Amino acid sequence: MQLNKESITDAAISLLNAYGLSDMTMRRVAKQLEVAPGALYWHFKNKQELVDATARRILAPLLEPDVQGRVEKRNAQDTCAQLRALMISHRDGAEVVSAALSSPTLRTELETLIAGALDTPDEIGAFTLLHFVVGAVLAEQTQLQLQELTGEEGEKVDFEQRFSTGVQIIIVGLDAIRDIR
Amino acid sequence: MQLNKESITDAAISLLNAYGLSDMTMRRVAKQLEVAPGALYWHFKNKQELVDATARRILAPLLEPDVQGRVEKRNAQDTCAQLRALMISHRDGAEVVSAALSSPTLRTELETLIAGALDTPDEIGAFTLLHFVVGAVLAEQTQLQLQELTGEEGEKVDFEQRFSTGVQIIIVGLDAIRDIR
DNA sequence: ACCTGAACACCGTTCAAGT
DNA sequence: ACCTGAACACCGTTCAAGT
Numbered sequence: 001m002q003l004n005k006e007s008i009t010d011a012a013i014s015l016l017n018a019y020g021l022s023d024m025t026m027r028r029v030a031k032q033l034e035v036a037p038g039a040l041y042w043h044f045k046n047k048q049e050l051v052d053a054t055a056r057r058i059l060a061p062l063l064e065p066d067v068q069g070r071v072e073k074r075n076a077q078d079t080c081a082q083l084r085a086l087m088i089s090h091r092d093g094a095e096v097v098s099a100a101l102s103s104p105t106l107r108t109e110l111e112t113l114i115a116g117a118l119d120t121p122d123e124i125g126a127f128t129l130l131h132f133v134v135g136a137v138l139a140e141q142t143q144l145q146l147q148e149l150t151g152e153e154g155e156k157v158d159f160e161q162r163f164s165t166g167v168q169i170i171i172v173g174l175d176a177i178r179d180i181r
Numbered sequence: 182m183q184l185n186k187e188s189i190t191d192a193a194i195s196l197l198n199a200y201g202l203s204d205m206t207m208r209r210v211a212k213q214l215e216v217a218p219g220a221l222y223w224h225f226k227n228k229q230e231l232v233d234a235t236a237r238r239i240l241a242p243l244l245e246p247d248v249q250g251r252v253e254k255r256n257a258q259d260t261c262a263q264l265r266a267l268m269i270s271h272r273d274g275a276e277v278v279s280a281a282l283s284s285p286t287l288r289t290e291l292e293t294l295i296a297g298a299l300d301t302p303d304e305i306g307a308f309t310l311l312h313f314v315v316g317a318v319l320a321e322q323t324q325l326q327l328q329e330l331t332g333e334e335g336e337k338v339d340f341e342q343r344f345s346t347g348v349q350i351i352i353v354g355l356d357a358i359r360d361i362r
Numbered sequence: 363a364c365c366t367g368a369a370c371a372c373c374g375t376t377c378a379a380g381t
Numbered sequence: 382a383c384c385t386g387a388a389c390a391c392c393g394t395t396c397a398a399g400t
Contacts, residue, residue: 003383026374036385038376043383047374098279102323128313128347131320135312142283165362166309173354181346184364207393217366219395224364228393366399373392380385 003035005043009053013090016054021092026050048102055100058090059083063109079117080133080167083110087137094137101134118174125174132170136163184216186224190234194271197235202273207231229284236281239271240264244290260298261314261348264291268318275318282315299355306355313351317344 001007011032015024026047030037044050056063062082074082087093101107107130115126140159182188192213196205207228211218225231237244243263255263268274282288288311296307321340 025372027372036387037374038386039384041375098319101320102327104324104327107320124343124346125350127317127320127343128350131316131347132309132313132351135316136308138279139282139288139308139312143285146283146285162305162308165305165358166312169306169309169354169358170313170351171354172357173350173352176353176357177346177350206391208391217368218393219367220365222394364400367397368395369397370395371393374390376387376389378386378388381383 003033003039003043005053008033008040008043008050009057012050012054013057016096017091019091021095024054048099051096052100052103052106055097055106058093058096059086059110061086062113074117076114076117076119076129076171077164077167079114080129081164083133084137084163087134088141092141094134094141098134098138118171120178122174122178125170128174129167129170132166133163136166184214184220184224186234189214189221189224189231190238193231193235194238197277198272200272202276205235229280232277233281233284233287236278236287239274239277240267240291242267243294255298257295257298257300257310257352258345258348260295261310262345264314265318265344268315269322273322275315275322279315279319299352301359303355303359306351309355310348310351313347314344317347 008029011029012024015028015032026040027037029050030040033039040050044053062079087097090096101110110130111123111126114129115121115123118125140163143157189210192210193205196209196213207221208218210231211221214220221231225234243260268278271277282291291311292304292307295310296302296304299306321344324338
């Protein structure tokens with residue numbers, strides 16, 4: 001079978017879920033595909049591009065239009081919750097998305113998505129929400145896998161509750177500040 | 182001169198500012214100190230520990246008690262602004278702090294600091310602010326150095342304005358939601 | 363106690379050469 | 382057009398041995 005971006009991203013995702021981001025190396029991806037490491041560089045300019053593609057794959061359900069050819073309209077609370085759910089559903093998902101956020105196009109897509117989900121679309125509101133969401137899930141996943149390693153000690157935190165409260169704080173603040181600004 | 186944590190962290194910081202985080206390697210730090218790479222491992226258990234120490238050094242003015250032996254009390258807006266200022270004053274500062282945030286002790290210290298700066302100390306408020314602050318500055322620094330590389334194209338964004346508005350949104354939201362919760 | 367030398371097991375990336 | 386082989390220039394970490 002011929003190599004292409006899709007199959008390479010498939011392999012990357014499977015390595016990610018099996019062993020984590022630090023083991024998602026170009027060489028291991030190549031080995032999984034039974035191909036020389038250099039082969040990947042015909043399809044991706046560098047590793048950053050593969051990480052970007054991996055992040056896009058993780059967020060695909062939110063980014064891609066559905067079968068009817070449109071992205072379903074949701075409210076901001078739901079959009080953020082789904083963003084979190086998608087990142088959580090993959091090992092090191094938030095780390096991958098955070099790394100890919102340096103790509104201006106993905107960042108803009110996500111900001112636009114969130115802005116559109118707000119009652120009153122707002123650039124700064126979307127910016128604030130996006131960076132809270134990614135930061136919070138990053139912290140959540142880091143803490144969880146630290147607990148797994150050290151042996152499960154640590155107060156149980158209701159991450160979902162904490163997350164949605166944070167989102168609500170920002171949404172409420174956004175409404176309250178619009179009059180002042 | 183004998184090696185110790187302080188001198189090693191000094192060298193790490195100077196490499197960071199000169200060449201960025203990706204060039205702050207154990208081997209380069211050792212070379213700068215004219216020492217074998219293995220020597221560092223007598224003082225730091227691994228690289229993560231050195232990164233943690235580097236983050237602490239960057240945030241020292243906020244973390245350490247002043248000459249009078251107490252940390253000065255500030256409001257949340259100022260505390261966040263100083264957090265941003267400290268990260269910005271070092272190359273890849275936000276990336277270093279973000280990486281060190283996986284250390285639970287530093288994370289807790291910062292959350293406590295922010296919580297204490299709020300009118301009504303609030304765990305979730307501190308959590309929300311901290312992750313927004315780090316995420317926002319991370320984005321700011323990434324975008325700025327991308328513009329330097331690609332040659333200065335891109336709409337000018339008033340990062341400071343955007344940042345403080347984001348902080349204000351969260352603080353206002355925090356006040357507004359306390360009654361509801 | 364503190365450091366060197368030398369090795370181990372990796373990385374990302376490039377590029378002539380093959381098909 | 383697409384991939385292999387082989388190299389280049391690195392990494393973090395360990396550890397016997399030295400002082």
